[in-house]
Amino acid sequence: MPDHHHIDFRNVTVRYGNDIALDGLDFHVRKNTIFGIVGPANSGKTTLLKCINRTIDFTSTASVDGRVRIDGENVREIKNVYSLRRRIGMVFPLPVGLPLSIYENVAYGPRRAGIHDKGQLDEIVERCLKQSVLWDEVKDRLHSLGTKLSGGQQQRLTLARALSLEPEILCLDEFSIAIDPVTTMKIEDVLVNLREKMTIILVTNLIQQAQRIADDMMFLNDSDIVEIGPTAELFANPKHTLTAKYLSGEMG
Amino acid sequence: MAAPRAQHPFTASSHERTKLFREKVARNLMLVAALALIVPVLAIIVYLFYKASPVLSFSYIIDDPGPMGKSGGIWLPLMGTFYLVLTSLFIVAPIGILAGIYLNEYAPDNWLTRAIGMAVTSLAGVPSIVHAMFGVGAFVAFMKMGESLIAAACTIAVMTIPVIVTATREALAAVPMSFREACWNMGATKWQTTRTIVLPNSVSGILTGVILEVSRAAGETAPILFTGAAASVAINTSSLDRKLVPYDLDDKFMALSYHLYMVADKIAGMPEEMKFGVAAVLIALILSINSVSIALRSWLRSRKKW
Numbered sequence: 001m002p003d004h005h006h007i008d009f010r011n012v013t014v015r016y017g018n019d020i021a022l023d024g025l026d027f028h029v030r031k032n033t034i035f036g037i038v039g040p041a042n043s044g045k046t047t048l049l050k051c052i053n054r055t056i057d058f059t060s061t062a063s064v065d066g067r068v069r070i071d072g073e074n075v076r077e078i079k080n081v082y083s084l085r086r087r088i089g090m091v092f093p094l095p096v097g098l099p100l101s102i103y104e105n106v107a108y109g110p111r112r113a114g115i116h117d118k119g120q121l122d123e124i125v126e127r128c129l130k131q132s133v134l135w136d137e138v139k140d141r142l143h144s145l146g147t148k149l150s151g152g153q154q155q156r157l158t159l160a161r162a163l164s165l166e167p168e169i170l171c172l173d174e175f176s177i178a179i180d181p182v183t184t185m186k187i188e189d190v191l192v193n194l195r196e197k198m199t200i201i202l203v204t205n206l207i208q209q210a211q212r213i214a215d216d217m218m219f220l221n222d223s224d225i226v227e228i229g230p231t232a233e234l235f236a237n238p239k240h241t242l243t244a245k246y247l248s249g250e251m252g
Numbered sequence: 253m254a255a256p257r258a259q260h261p262f263t264a265s266s267h268e269r270t271k272l273f274r275e276k277v278a279r280n281l282m283l284v285a286a287l288a289l290i291v292p293v294l295a296i297i298v299y300l301f302y303k304a305s306p307v308l309s310f311s312y313i314i315d316d317p318g319p320m321g322k323s324g325g326i327w328l329p330l331m332g333t334f335y336l337v338l339t340s341l342f343i344v345a346p347i348g349i350l351a352g353i354y355l356n357e358y359a360p361d362n363w364l365t366r367a368i369g370m371a372v373t374s375l376a377g378v379p380s381i382v383h384a385m386f387g388v389g390a391f392v393a394f395m396k397m398g399e400s401l402i403a404a405a406c407t408i409a410v411m412t413i414p415v416i417v418t419a420t421r422e423a424l425a426a427v428p429m430s431f432r433e434a435c436w437n438m439g440a441t442k443w444q445t446t447r448t449i450v451l452p453n454s455v456s457g458i459l460t461g462v463i464l465e466v467s468r469a470a471g472e473t474a475p476i477l478f479t480g481a482a483a484s485v486a487i488n489t490s491s492l493d494r495k496l497v498p499y500d501l502d503d504k505f506m507a508l509s510y511h512l513y514m515v516a517d518k519i520a521g522m523p524e525e526m527k528f529g530v531a532a533v534l535i536a537l538i539l540s541i542n543s544v545s546i547a548l549r550s551w552l553r554s555r556k557k558w
Binding site: 053054060085086094099100112147158162220 | 360361430431432434435436437438439440441444448449452453557558
């Protein structure tokens with residue numbers, strides 16, 4: 001069911017105190033697609049992701065109106081917010097290696113979710129590190145500290161951690177910011193393959209990255225949606241001049 | 253810039269020479285101030301131990317005090333201070349650390365949290381003699397503990413709790429927020445996050461704070477003055493277990509700080525070296541507790557994980 005609305009935003013408004021971060025957003029993301037979100041700084045991209053797994057709750061000044069539904073279920077009404085977060089993998093722009101070994105970084109989520117079988121954990125760690133194209137670099141030192149890796153390696157470690165619970169939704173916020181172009185391309189290939197198993201939301205500043213792998217795309221500006229549609233169409237026939245300018249690098 | 257530059261590009265102009273001179277003066281001035289810090293510490297230690305040297309010996313430590321403290325050793329006051337600190341630690345550490353964790357990890361930013369924060373700050377500002385009066389009213393009289401080791405330990409606990417709470421919060425706050433967010437994004441609960449990431453990386457900092465506070469409490473006289481300290485106690489320490497644990501929780505006890513107060517001023521004809529002996533032992537005790545905390549801190553730095 002390719003048109004199944006996996007994630008559905010209905011009139012979602014987020015305020016931090018009196019500042020509006022998202023202004024009545026309406027859109028949906030189809031299941032098993034890559035959904036690209038582009039837009040200048042401060043347009044609300046990260047806030048949008050935080051609404052999906054409700055980590056926005058940790059920002060005490062934030063107030064959320066409207067409805068975010070996942071598979072038709074309002075995330076506000078989900079009693080067990082921890083199970084919600086386990087269904088959603090999150091990678092934020094700043095790489096965060098937890099102060100644990102590389103192995104334990106990836107095993108962190110599964111352990112908290114109650115998986116303790118050594119063989120099962122070994123399997124998860126290897127699979128996720130391979131998916132995030134980090135395995136070859138760290139397979140001989142899985143028990144050294146994750147925080148001592150380079151920035152780009154930590155970023156891929158963060159990605160591996162996000163994949164460890166086999167999420168049905170993967171949110172990537174500028175995942176490639178510290179990663180070299182060659183590795184980035186390899187990860188993009190992995191993401192395209194992962195699409196069969198999960199819905200991916202890709203927030204990116206690299207317009208070409210969105211063009212390469214996103215099925216649909218949304219252009220956010222100033223807390224609001226400027227344009228949304230199939231990626232190819234947005235690039236070929238943008239309906240707004242602002243979209244055309246942003247995608248061609250002329251906005252400013 | 254019409255003025256010709258200095259002949260050589262690396263020759264300092266007069267402006268730069270003044271700048272360098274001032275830099276030197278400022279640096280040395282601050283260096284002298286910093287060095288001045290260690291003078292009183294060294295002076296106190298050298299003076300005390302020099303004055304106390306005639307009595308300092310192994311038997312001085314392990315012997316009970318003679319009549320009026322004019323002769324004999326300081327075993328009973330030393331043990332009194334030790335058990336006083338240990339008992340108050342058992343009371344204050346769990347409460348202080350748990351409260352600190354709650355305030356830093358869980359508490360929402362509301363009026364209740366702010367009220368607790370203000371209570372902690374105010375409590376820290378209460379003079380120790382006032383804590384003593386409170387201890388008399390609350391523990392000795394109201395809770396019917398009588399003048400005892402436990403009443404004094406409770407009074408010390410109330411006095412030290414704000415510092416323990418603050419030290420705990422600071423140690424927890426030193427763990428980057430991004431670690432917590434990463435855990436929450438993985439569906440970890442706050443307690444899972446605290447237990448697996450936050451506490452393991454702040455426990456040494458918390459312990460350092462607790463130990464420093466304990467060493468301060470060990471030197472206090474006022475809070476134990478009316479709550480349980482005694483000038484002398486009739487305890488027979490001939491058996492080994494009575495030697496090692498001279499006091500029960502409801503006994504009055506001797507303590508180094510109070511003992512020093514008595515021998516230094518209250519008893520006529522006290523030999524000089526007996527006064528300084530007590531002070532030297534008290535200082536040695538506090539310095540050795542502090543060095544444990546310094547060792548702990550350097551160990552913590554060496555295994556910092558990020």
